[in-house]
Amino acid sequence: MKSTQAAKKKLLDVQNLSVSFDVYAGEVQAIRDVSFQIEEGEAVAIVGESGSGKSVTAQTIMRLIQMPPGRIKNGKVLLDGQDLLALSEKEMQKVRGNKIGMIFQDPMTSLNPTMTVGKQIMEGLLQHQKLSANEAKERVIELLRLVGIPNPETRLKQYPHQFSGGMRQRVVIAIALACNPSLLIADEPTTALDVTIQAQILNLMKELQQKMNTSIILITHDLGIVADICDRVIVMYAGQVVETGTKREIFNNPQHPYTKGLLKSLPRLDQAKDEPLIPIFGTPPDLIKPPQGCGFCDRCDEAMRVCETEVPDYTILSDTQSVRCWLQHPYAKQAGSSGSKEASV
Structure with a gap:
């Protein structure tokens, strides 16, 4: 077509x-x-x-x-x-x-429960962007702030189970957007x-x-x-x-x-209450x-x-x-x- x-x-x-x-x-x-x-x-x-x-x-x-x-x-x-x-x-x-970045359906199964969220976001940055550890950490903080996670300096050291479902999905979005x-x-x-x-x-x-x-x-x-x-x-x-x-x-x-x-x-x-789908x-x-x-x-x-x-x-x-x-x-x-x-x- x-x-x-x-x-x-x-x-x-x-x-x-x-x-x-x-x-x-x-x-x-x-x-x-x-x-x-x-x-x-x-x-x-x-x-x-x-x-x-x-x-x-x-x-x-x-x-x-x-x-x-x-x-x-x-x-x-x-x-x-x-x-x-x-x-x-x-x-x-x-x-x-x-x-290409990808956001998967279930954030809990998309994240590694044994790694802090900071390390998981940093993984792609270190592989693709050739950043130093300090530069990657600063970028992680910037990304967590960008997706609306408060106190990113503290939160990057935490594990997925310490986040709510919505916050985990924000982390997954941050991972997907890490390398622009x-x-x-x-x-x-x-x-x-x-x-x-x-x-x-x-x-x-x-x-x-x-x-x-x-x-x-x-x-x-x-x-x-x-x-x-x-x-x-x-x-x-x-x-x-x-x-x-x-x-x-x-x-x-x-x-x-x-x-x-x-x-x-x-x-x-605008659908009437008694109108069926x-x-x-x-x-x-x-x-x-x-x-x-x-x-x-x-x-x-x-x-x-x-x-x-x-x-x-x-x-x-x-x-x-x-x-x-x-x-x-x-x-x-x-x-x-x-x-x-x-x-x-």
């Missing part, structure tokens, strides 16, 4: 990425021909249900997929024009934590936190993005948390990108039935035997006959919005086929 968006400088370019896992039952096709781009200083959300391929995409960018059982079948991941998939593990170690990466990947960064702390962490990420001009990929299943900090939204389903657009386009003018379903299942402030009925397809046609076909009220047998191509709706759905095909619109299982393209 080629973007027609008037770009700044393209930082990350994922091209036709396909990733599988070889398990006892067969080949799980976790990522199927995924393409997208991230610009400098841009915040992009990747949203979708559990199992849609969001985290596998992020881990592939970071080259954290365990191989085997994982297998990168096809594609390129270009960071500033350099294909990360072609690098050796030693070369990739110079990229992780330096050019050009790209920050946040994989469900607020899942393990309560609502109040979620808001604080998201506001912190927004502030840091503006201060440091860092590009952000925010991976989440919750559309509600992307509205404030993200510029664009990428919707994934069954290992594929099904719709992309600006935040305004996705929230105000969704075109894919799956995107519409996600939004209908989201609580709204509308879930997406059914379950995602088995990616050991992915559907021959559209992955959302079995759960879609507007599916047509062609949806069962042919994978739809991308339809460019604007300079910033595209969708992978047969309902956008000119023939489907001419036939007025929406809602008819018998219609074909």
Whole structure:
């Protein structure tokens, strides 16, 4: 898929990425021909249900997929024009934590319980920045202060269990930002936190993005948390990108039935107390035997006959919005086929 968006400088370019896992039952096709781009200083959300391929995409960018059982079948991941998939593990170690930082889902399992937080933040600085111990310590204090941890001179000597969940997540953010990466990947960064702390962490990420001009990929299943900090939204389903657009386009003018379903299942402030949320009925397809046609076909009220047998191509709706759905095909619109299982393209 080629973007027609008037770009700044393209930082990350994922091209036709396909990733599988070889398990006892067969080949799980976790990522199927995924393409997208991230610009400098841009915040992009990747949203979708559990199992849609969001985290596998992020881990592939970071080259954290365990191989085997994982297998990168096809594609390129270009960071500033350099294909990360072609690098050796030693070369990739110079990229992780330096050019790309990552915030993982659970801060308690992301941190080493036997090391002080100061040493854990300092680790990347000493490896990538060639700083002396004193310079690294000063940078750690600066980072802890930047992410809103009080008394950083004292706190850097403490262990993860001495921090609350929100403070541990701030430490993880400090580790990810230590070497001023050009790209920050946040994989469900607020899942393990309560609502109040979620808001604080998201506001912190927004502030840091503006201060440091860092590009952000925010991976989440919750559309509600992307509205404030993200510029664009990428919707994934069954290992594929099904719709992309600006935040305004996705929230105000969704075109894919799956995107519409996600939004209908989201609580709204203008919703009546007795008005129920509308879930997406059914379950995602088995990616050991992915559907021959559209992955959302079995759960879609507007599916047509062609949806069962042919994978739809991308339809460019604007300079910033595209969708992978047969309902956008000119023939489907001419036939007025929406809602008819018998219609074909």
